[in-house]
Amino acid sequence: MTLCPLLLVLCAALTNAVHLCPLLGPSWPAPTRLPDDPTVQSALQNITTTIQDAIKAGNFSGNSLSLQIFDTSSSHSLLTLSHTAEAINTTIGVSEVDENTVFRIGSASKIFTMLLLLIEDGFNILQDPVAKYIPEIQAAVVDLRRNSTKRRDGINFTKWNEVTVGELASYLAGIARDYGILDLTEQAPLLESLGFPALPPAQIPPCGVPNPCSRKQFFNGLIRAHPIVPTSSTPIYSNAGFQILGYVLEAIAGKDFEKVLKKDLIKPLNLTHTFYNTPSTSLGVIPISQGEYWWNFNIGEEAPAGGIYSSAKDMSIFGRAILNSTLLPRSITRRWMKPHTHTSSLGFAVGAPWEILSFGDERPIDLYTKSGDIGTYSSALALDIDHGAGFIILGAGSNTHVSIALASDLVSASLLPALEQAAKNQAYERFAGRYALSTGNSSITITTDDGPALVVTSWFNNGTDMFPGYMALNGISNPSQLSIRLYPTGLESPGQISFRAVIPLALPAGIGPFTSSCITWVTVDSQRYGNVGIDEFVFNLDENGNAISVSPRVLRTVLPITSSSDTMMWGRWQENLRAGSMKR
Incomplete structure (x- = not known):
């Protein structure tokens, strides 16, 4: 199923300029040589x-x-x-x-x-119930299963049978923040002067300050502590959760x-x-x-x-x-x-x-x-x-x-x-340039501008301008609203790096998140020709990581670089110089 028909309908009513809506993640490959980078x-x-x-x-x-x-x-x-x-x-x-x-x-x-x-x-442990590794919690699960009163009471008893290792790690277990340590009973006289009741000895944690809790004391107190929220409902910070994870680690590693x-x-x-x-x-x-x-x-x-x-x-x-x-x-x-x-x-x-x-x-x-x-x-x-x-x-x-x-x-x-x-600067140095076949009828020019990602500014295949075709496929009628931007995918092979083209659609101004959210993540790879996405690009690199050719994969061709970023920068400088002379 595709959203393209819906998007084409929305495009018919376009009134606004294109919102670039980049993908989540980097716009360019991570920079290197940062100690020598003047911007950094x-x-x-x-x-x-x-x-x-x-x-x-x-x-x-x-x-x-x-x-x-x-x-x-x-x-x-x-x-x-x-x-x-x-x-x-x-x-x-x-x-x-x-x-x-x-x-x-x-x-x-x-x-x-x-x-x-x-x-x-590894990562799979996050899905495991914590009771699998902690005998004290497994006993609490068994007690909960046998005691129907506790099982029905969701306010006073934690549903330890629901708690996973991952929920503890991401503060989604809904359990108490701490047990014993920094409990305010150490400041009982002050609390009582502020209106809090005096506590009987049975309700005062037997450990925490100055003597840390033993494992037995910790679990005896924590399992009796009231839950804060249900599991996986809202994050609630918990140090106790990571104390438990320390015990989980010791259980799987077999050492302290x-x-x-x-x-x-x-x-x-x-x-x-x-x-x-x-x-x-x-x-x-x-x-x-x-x-x-x-x-x-x-x-x-x-x-x-x-x-x-x-x-x-x-x-x-x-x-x-x-x-x-x-x-x-x-x-x-x-x-x-x-x-x-x-x-x-x-x-x-x-x-x-x-x-x-x-x-x-x-x-x-x-x-x-x-x-x-x-x-x-x-x-x-x-x-x-x-x-x-x-x-x-x-x-x-x-x-x-x-x-x-x-x-x-x-x-x-x-x-x-x-x-x-x-x-951005390093991406321009590595990838910007004109790539073309010796025949001259197939070429693509790639650069950067004020926005994110690499930008395709012209593109011909066997003498055919590819821009009108991409406009038609994406329901774009105004050439000024076509933007083909190449984002790194993170996929690499020796001497090669992969990019995907993102073509934002010109849509009406939104009135809320349903109508104004970026949906470019939905459209990536949505159009394929011969089982190859029309948005797939691969650069071939030299030993220094600079592009020597580019392949728009859907065209089944490889275009060698014919003029690099240095040549393009020289051309830009000359154009700016001429423009400045004309203004004077």
Whole structure:
């Protein structure tokens, strides 16, 4: 079944200019050689100046920061920037923050836990019921099955039989945030003065602070805790869920979490400043106000949710390994780097355990992030899969969450547009040009413009202009409304790279999401000729990755490049010069 007849009917009433409606994903192949790219280097300098100005203005007052920006094409960071607050304890900690200074990363630890699960057992485990791996939860499932009162009571008893590993990983299990740790009963006198009732001993968690809960205490309390929402209804943040995932990991690996962490991540990636247990304070930045307390604060077996210590350099190595699929098959990484649910903010989705933030107006650029907070320490890791880059910001001090969020916005505001421009510039250098047969009657010209993707500006096959044919096939009557744009598919072979042409349809102005949403994802490959899509293009590349020919696959032909981007740039320069002379 096809939507083409409906689309052709809508096109008959067109009144507006074409909305390009790019596909989700990159407009050009990921840029390389970023340390030498002038656009990126300018952005990095701007980020440095912006952060330093913010420090001088007091926006990070009382907070030490460690920032690294990294990419997949180099083992070195693109930018390293550190700031040391005045209020740190240099007697027991570092006197100056650098890329190797250790911080607590809080809930960014959850990414370690999730990656370890994928390394040990792949992606299919996410579909498994968690009771399969956790005897305590299996006992709760059996109890629920036998007790009809509990089974009918959806408010007071969690339906543990419904909870999957994947729901725990993406905060969709609907279970309590924590058990024991940071329970407000430790501040009972204050709570009672505020009007809360005094609690009998039986209702006070027997563990949490200062003594972490044992596994038995944790499950005894968590299974009695009220559910928050039904499974898979809305994301509800839960540290307890990742504590359970730590136990799942131990069950499938047959060894404790710390040993799996060392075997699968710390040793393979040579993370010399990453720790599961509390390291020496001499390695870390210790804020004067409560810094030593939070450095040593023991969350016990909730560590898979928020207990890891690391440095900016190690976190850059870790983030680069995720982007490069160093430890996973690329198919699993692609599956992992996807949303699992929305939030009430249109630009904020949730993965496992990603906090996915969308940037950009022309097309969404999704950052796969994870932030973390534990006392005086905060962190934010952000991965840009479209451009093969990312950044890590670690903070220690007072109100660090706000400082890390501000720094993350400042970095993103300069970095993302620069990466997009670098990708566009490099795509122009690699692919722009005129491709033609020696006979001269078959040719195609490809370039870039102010919009996304590569653009086809002229196209002839055996002397026939292909534009009218593509207009007819897509119900376009006005030549100015035809736009053929080539987007990378991510499919590659040795010496070849695949693109698909997207031809946006000129439709009436929409009045809501039904009539104004981009539907180009529906139209890709919708028209085939001899079982080949009319939108399929493959470039053949030289040893440097530059195009030497292009094949519009539906035409069963290969067109060698006859004039490259350099020639086209020279032609543009001459045209601009002539135009300027005429104006004068």
